[in-house]
Amino acid sequence: MRAGVPRGQRAVKAALSRAVGRAAYALGTRLSRVLARTFARLEVVGAEHVPREGAVVLVANHLHLFDSPLVTALSPRRLHPMAKRELFEVPLIGWYFWAFGAFPVRRFSADVGALRVARGLLRDGQAVLMFPEGTRSRDTVLHAALPGAATVVLLAGAPALPVAITGTEQIRLPGVFFAWLRGRRPRIRVVFGTPAPLATPEGAPHRAELATDELMRRIAALLPEARRGAYAGPAGSVPVVARASARPPTA
Secondary structure (H helix, E strand, O other): OOOOOOHHHHHHHHHHHHHHHHHHHHHHHHHHHHHHHHHOEEEEEOHHHOOOOOOEEEEEOOOOOOHHHHHHHHOOOOOEEEEEHHHHOOOOHHHHHHHHOOEEEOOOOOOHHHHHHHHHHHHOOOEEEEOOOOOOOOOOOOOOOOOHHHHHHHHHOOOEEEEEEEOHHHOOOOHHHHHHHOOOOOEEEEEEOOOEOOOOOOOOOOHHHHHHHHHHHHHHHHOOHHHOHHHOOOOOOOOHHHHHHHOOOOO
16 A cells, blocks of 8 residues: 555545546547537448457558547547657646546657557557557658557557548648538548458567558558558568668658
């Protein structure tokens, strides 16, 4: 028992924290659904593929800040999204993200702490949402992804479920509201694939990078061909991320 904190008091605080978290999640997801269905022409495919219980990692392409709230709102079960650390440092907004059940990551770095949090959630049978590219795609196509999401999937032994998003790049503020008034709502499509364990064999050289290719090609298969970017065409013997890092810098 921690000194100075009675067990009963800790239990009350934990119960209150869970209640606040459930309320924050319900409010956030409901608001996101209302906004998406009001200001966009939304099409959702395959949401029934999300397992109702047990560990699973949802991996999605990333086009807009609204992607995470949108996928979370459309999932039939609670998700714990990974989000950039800067959001958690904003007063009130950061508190809401914690209550919502999100967890922070330092982008473009090997954030071991974030990977441990994700693995811990999965070991508890939770569902985690990750964006392997690490940042938004400005040209709407897939780019070489970071190995963090695949590493989490491999360490936790959880199935991965690909999610393909198109159309959120059309969301511009405040333009989306004027477009709605003119009846020109953007068309947004979210496709949930089927969950499956990674097939990358244990002990394979560069296993995390190869597993990252596998994850991204699952997402690519759900996207229009023109959106597949670095993951269009057949898989090569060298992982995409390795080929991308080997290219000479452009002027």
